[in-house]
Amino acid sequence: MLFPRLTLVSSAVSGALAASWIVPGAVWTDTSGNKIDAHGGGIVQRGDTFYWIGQSTSDSISPYLYSSTDLLNWTNLGKQASIQQLWRPKIAKPNGSFWIYGQVDRNIQALVSTQMVGGYVTHGAAVTIPPNSYTYSDTGMFKDTDGSWYILTSADHNISTNSILVLSIRHLTHLIVQYKSTKSTRTDPSEPEPLNSIRPAAGAYEAPGILKVDGVYFLIVSAKTGWRSNPNKMFYSTSITGSWTGPFDIAPQAENTYNSQNTFELTISGSKQTTYMYMGDSWDSKGGTSSNYIWLPIAVSSSAKTFSLQYHAMWKIDVGTGVVSYPTTKKRYEAEDAVITGRAAVTSCNDCISKRAVHRIGSDSQVTFQNVIGTGHPQWFSIHYSVNSPEIGEAHIFVNDEPRPTNISLFNSRAGYHKVVPMELTLKPGNVNTITFGAMGSEDFEVHIDGIELFEDEL
Ligand SMILES: *[C@@H]1O[C@H](CO)[C@@H](O)[C@H](O)[C@H]1NC(C)=O
Ligand SMILES: *[C@@H]1O[C@H](CO)[C@@H](O)[C@H](O)[C@H]1NC(C)=O
Ligand SMILES: *[C@@H]1O[C@H](CO)[C@@H](O)[C@H](O)[C@H]1NC(C)=O
Ligand SMILES: *[C@@H]1O[C@H](CO)[C@@H](O)[C@H](O)[C@H]1NC(C)=O
Numbered sequence: 001m002l003f004p005r006l007t008l009v010s011s012a013v014s015g016a017l018a019a020s021w022i023v024p025g026a027v028w029t030d031t032s033g034n035k036i037d038a039h040g041g042g043i044v045q046r047g048d049t050f051y052w053i054g055q056s057t058s059d060s061i062s063p064y065l066y067s068s069t070d071l072l073n074w075t076n077l078g079k080q081a082s083i084q085q086l087w088r089p090k091i092a093k094p095n096g097s098f099w100i101y102g103q104v105d106r107n108i109q110a111l112v113s114t115q116m117v118g119g120y121v122t123h124g125a126a127v128t129i130p131p132n133s134y135t136y137s138d139t140g141m142f143k144d145t146d147g148s149w150y151i152l153t154s155a156d157h158n159i160s161t162n163s164i165l166v167l168s169i170r171h172l173t174h175l176i177v178q179y180k181s182t183k184s185t186r187t188d189p190s191e192p193e194p195l196n197s198i199r200p201a202a203g204a205y206e207a208p209g210i211l212k213v214d215g216v217y218f219l220i221v222s223a224k225t226g227w228r229s230n231p232n233k234m235f236y237s238t239s240i241t242g243s244w245t246g247p248f249d250i251a252p253q254a255e256n257t258y259n260s261q262n263t264f265e266l267t268i269s270g271s272k273q274t275t276y277m278y279m280g281d282s283w284d285s286k287g288g289t290s291s292n293y294i295w296l297p298i299a300v301s302s303s304a305k306t307f308s309l310q311y312h313a314m315w316k317i318d319v320g321t322g323v324v325s326y327p328t329t330k331k332r333y334e335a336e337d338a339v340i341t342g343r344a345a346v347t348s349c350n351d352c353i354s355k356r357a358v359h360r361i362g363s364d365s366q367v368t369f370q371n372v373i374g375t376g377h378p379q380w381f382s383i384h385y386s387v388n389s390p391e392i393g394e395a396h397i398f399v400n401d402e403p404r405p406t407n408i409s410l411f412n413s414r415a416g417y418h419k420v421v422p423m424e425l426t427l428k429p430g431n432v433n434t435i436t437f438g439a440m441g442s443e444d445f446e447v448h449i450d451g452i453e454l455f456e457d458e459l
Contacts, residue, residue, distance in 0.1 A: 019072045021314040021327060021380060023422045024258065024294040025282050025413035030066060030076045038064050039281050039291055040088035042141050042209075042264035050319075051116060053080065053089050053100065054263075057289045060084040063100055065117060070319055071268075071277075081111050081120035088207075088263065090141035091116075094149045094169045099123075101151055101169075106135040108153060136165070140264065142210035144240060152208035152219075164208050164221055166240060205233070211265035211276055214302035219244060220278070222261045227283040229256040234307045250278075250298075251309045258282075258311055259417055260294035270322020276300055277317070278309050282413040292413040297324050313382055313420040314455070327380065327455040331373060335437075335449040339368040351419075352384075352450040361395075361447040366438040369452055374427025379457065382422045383408060383437070384450035390416030393441015395449075399425060400433055405440075419450075 019028060028036045041054025052066045052074065059079065063086055066074040080089075080100065086109060089102035093116075100111040100120050107126035113119040140152030149169040205221035212218070217237050223230040231253040235246030251257050260280030268275045276298040284290040297310040297317070317324050335358040336346045342365025349357035358367050385395055394416065396405035409415035411423035427433040439447040 019074075021316050021422075022072065022295050023314050023380070023412070023424075024260075024296060024312075025292050025418075026422055026424065027411060028074070028293060030074045032076060034076065035289070036066060036074055036076075036293075037289070038066055039283075039287070039293075040138075040207075040263050041279070042090040043266050043279070044091045044093070044143075046116060050266075051077075051091065053091050055087055055089060055102070057287065057291060061087060063089040063102065063111075063120070067117075071317060077117050080113075080118060081122070083109070083111065083122060086111075087137070088139045090139055090151075090264070092141055092143070092149045092151075092169055099169075101139050101141065103137050103139050103153075106137050108136055108139060108151065138206040138208065140208040140210070142166075142212075145212060148240075150210070150240065152210060154204075154206040154208060154221075164205050164219065166210075166219075207232075207262045209262050209265045209279075211267065211298070211300065211307075213276065213300050216302040216305065218265075218300065218307050219246075220250065220262045220265060220307075221247075222257070227285055227287045229259045229261055229283070231255075232257040232260075232262045232280075236305050236307075245305075248307070250307055251311070255311075258294050258296070258309065259413060265298070268317060268319055268322055270318065270320060273322040275317055275322045275324055284413075290410075290413075294413075313414075313418075313422050314380065329453050330456045331454045333369040333372060333435075333452040333454070335367050335369075335451050338437075339370065341366045341368075347448075349448070349450065354451070357448055357450045359446065359448040361437070361439050361449060362393075362443075362445055363438075363440050366436050367449055368434055368436045370434050371431040372427060372433040372435050372452070373431045373454065374425075374429055374433045375457065376426070376429040377457075378424045378426050380422055380424055380455045381435075382420050382453040382455070384420055384453065385437070386419050386448050387416045387439075388444070388446045388448075393439055393445030393447075395437065395439045395447045398436040398438075399427065405436075405438060407440075420453075 030036050037056045038054025043050050043052045048069050050068050055061045056064045063080045065077040065080050068074045086102040089100050092099045098113045098116050104126040109126040110123040111120040112123045136153040138154045142150045151167045155163045204224045206224050207222035209220045219235045222232045233247035234250050235244040237244045260282045264279040266277040278296045278298050280294040282292040282294050300307045334354050336356040344358050344361045344365035347359045394407045396407045398405045412421050414421045
């Protein structure tokens with residue numbers, strides 16, 4: 001069973017052949033209806049096609065490639081090489097060949113192919129990088145506007161001097177690196193130096209990515225907190241060789257980068273506007289198969305040197321024009337109008353749309369929304385709810401006569417952490433459906449629900 005969570009919720013989650021929105025934290029499926037499995041990845045565009053490579057959590061951390069022409073409808077192009085435990089793969093095309101760079105055992109490994117899709121073979125052994133054969137992890141990739149490619153990586157041999165390095169890809173026969181001398185620590189003059197490095201004043205960084213906007217480089221990094229999310233940071237520079245100014249926040253600190261870790265920044269140059277997209281991983285507690293993705297538009301100013309994630313529960317981009325859009329609401333089902341059982345009760349709520357909500361939902365109580373409109377096809381709903389502590393319990397739903405509830409976290413990693421949690425459901429045609437909302441957890445666990453929002457169908 002590759003995707004145990006999907007099997008569990010298959011009665012309710014769609015096997016839609018194309019997604020209609022980018023829904024951060026939701027379970028994203030490919031054109032075959034399987035969960036997309038490409039974590040710690042990046043995207044390269046060739047012509048009209050976007051290629052998304054990432055590590056497969058269900059297949060031994062092998063590199064998997066997906067393609068799309070709209071950033072919504074992804075076709076699985078399969079495993080790209082027989083290599084295992086290749087973390088954070090990224091594709092580069094610095095010469096006539098196609099290269100995958102990733103991390104094996106805290107060293108950088110290159111693979112090469114004559115074509116974009118398939119046929120990648122390892123190119124030499126995984127390498128440590130001078131000086132001192134330090135080990136590196138968390139490969140990122142950046143292509144500059146002059147056509148130069150850079151590997152971004154985090155030096156992790158010594159946490160107290162831990163650095164992010166920007167390495168230029170030039171001498172491919174030696175794997176990677178044309179260093180530039182910028183530091184004084186070099187002892188052997190023939191030994192290459194990192195082109196640039198950032199030593200955080202405190203703590204350590206990983207998961208680097210770079211976005212260039214009007215001549216300004218924005219370097220995005222995560223702190224090192226394992227699979228738990230943290231407030232990712234931005235440094236900027238007007239030169240790829242530094243020096244870098246920062247760190248600055250890219251989202252309110254309490255949001256922990258909306259429960260994600262940076263992996264890549266994508267530029268979409270449309271006919272009407274250029275849109276920048278943050279790609280992050282929403283890891284599960286083990287970096288495993290139930291990890292999801294957080295992609296968000298970025299508001300960035302090269303003059304003010306500001307960079308902030310634009311948080312949306314659902315959005316999409318017209319890749320032709322670059323224009324971002326959002327769904328419209330078709331109907332809202334208010335919790336205070338639903339059938340309420342147990343200890344749960346209606347309460348006033350200033351933040352809620354109707355100013356009323358239902359609170360004190362625990363293991364003994366339920367809120368049943370009746371006459372919910374279905375189409376027989378997958379539809380997007382958002383559940384608006386909050387919990388007193390996401391660590392001690394979970395909210396769940398039952399659709400119609402389902403015998404057992406499904407935890408909302410199985411639909412979307414935002415469950416319990418954000419007040420709006422989109423999920424895709426397929427209901428019976430007509431206003432004949434019920435959605436029952438409940439909760440399970442420790443005695444102190446309490447949930448507060450505002451309502452359920454149904455979005456307009458796609459035209
Ligand atoms: C999704 O992509 C596949 C492969 O390119 C294509 O055959 C299919 O028509 C697309 N579906 C939608 C709804 O765009
Ligand atoms: C790209 O670089 C590799 C490694 O140096 C070399 O083997 C290959 O021939 C190059 N490809 C082209 C088309 O230049
Ligand atoms: C780590 O770096 C610090 C500061 O340069 C140094 O004092 C320490 O010896 C280093 N530790 C290791 C294990 O290399
Ligand atoms: C759903 O959440 C509850 C409370 O956290 C937990 O006890 C239960 O195991 C979860 N069910 C599944 C199928 O994950």
